[in-house]
Amino acid sequence: xxxxxxxxxxxxxxxxxxxxxxxxxxxxxxxxxxxxxxxxxxxxxxxxxxxxxxxxxxxxxxxxxxxxxxxxxxxxxxxxxxxxxxxxxxxxxxxxxxxxxxxxxxxxxxxxxxxxx
Numbered sequence: 606x607x608x609x610x611x612x613x614x615x616x617x618x619x620x621x622x623x624x625x626x627x628x629x630x631x632x633x634x635x636x637x638x639x640x641x642x643x644x645x646x647x648x649x650x651x652x653x654x655x656x657x658x659x660x661x662x663x664x665x666x667x668x669x670x671x672x673x674x675x676x677x678x679x680x681x682x683x684x685x686x687x688x689x690x691x692x693x694x695x696x697x698x699x700x701x702x703x704x705x706x707x708x709x710x711x712x713x714x715x716x717x718x719x720x721x722x
Contacts, residue, residue, distance in 0.1 A: 608641055608689035611641075611667070611690050615664060618664075619643070619692075622652075625645065626646045627644070628645070629641055630642040630643070630706065630710075639689060639691045640690065642690075642691045642709055645693070645694050646694075647694055647695070647696060650680065650696065653681065653682070654680070657685055657692070672687070681695060682696070693705060
């Protein structure tokens with residue numbers, strides 16, 4: 606399964622558990638670390654954990670074992686590392702504070718590269 610199909614599988618698993626505001630970021634041109642980042646919100650700490658667990662379970666079933674999971678019980682942010690896909694599940698306040706969508710947006714990266722010259 607390629608990274609695009611894996612990202613779609615993860616999104617479907619998040620939708621099944623009622624994730625909010627799911628965003629897929631294609632970061633292939635920005636980093637060699639991963640191909641896609643998926644950012645989603647949960648409505649409570651328990652919901653964040655359930656969303657991350659669902660994404661991990663579906664990924665395992667498809668043969669993609671996570672290389673790491675950060676956060677968990679009692680966390681406002683859980684990171685699931687599937688190598689080609691990084692999954693960030695957060696409470697809205699953490700998501701707003703870290704603003705990963707803006708940090709990893711292609712236009713911001715282009716702006717920064719121009720300023721560095």
